[in-house]
Amino acid sequence: xxxxTSIRMFGLLHSLMQQRGLPSVVEVDxxxxxxVAREIAAELELPVEEIEGVFCNHVVCxxxxxxxxxxxxxxxxxxxxxxxxxxxxxxxxGKEGHADSx
Numbered sequence: 001x002x003x004x005t006s007i008r009m010f011g012l013l014h015s016l017m018q019q020r021g022l023p024s025v026v027e028v029d030x031x032x033x034x035x036v037a038r039e040i041a042a043e044l045e046l047p048v049e050e051i052e053g054v055f056c057n058h059v060v061c062x063x064x065x066x067x068x069x070x071x072x073x074x075x076x077x078x079x080x081x082x083x084x085x086x087x088x089x090x091x092x093x094g095k096e097g098h099a100d101s102x
Contacts, residue, residue, distance in 0.1 A: 003069030034068035
């Protein structure tokens with residue numbers, strides 16, 4: 001069984017979807033156990049290297065976070081101004097989402 005979940009794109013990702021003639025809010029089917037955000041981004045043909053963090057239910061997560069049906073989700077690209085990156089947790093989420101960071 002799967003459930004549709006809305007995923008929003010912010011900033012550059014929003015523009016990319018518009019350039020492709022696609023909406024910046026998409027509905028995806030997710031199984032009840034969920035799917036990893038990175039897999040969803042790849043399925044949507046988003047440039048994964050251009051995603052700094054994932055907002056899931058108002059919390060910043062890395063691309064390795066499991067998205068479950070009904071979650072409120074947005075992909076966030078780099079470019080959020082300096083101090084806000086730290087306050088929102090984007091800096092940490094971006095580091096966690098890359099294998100070469102330690």
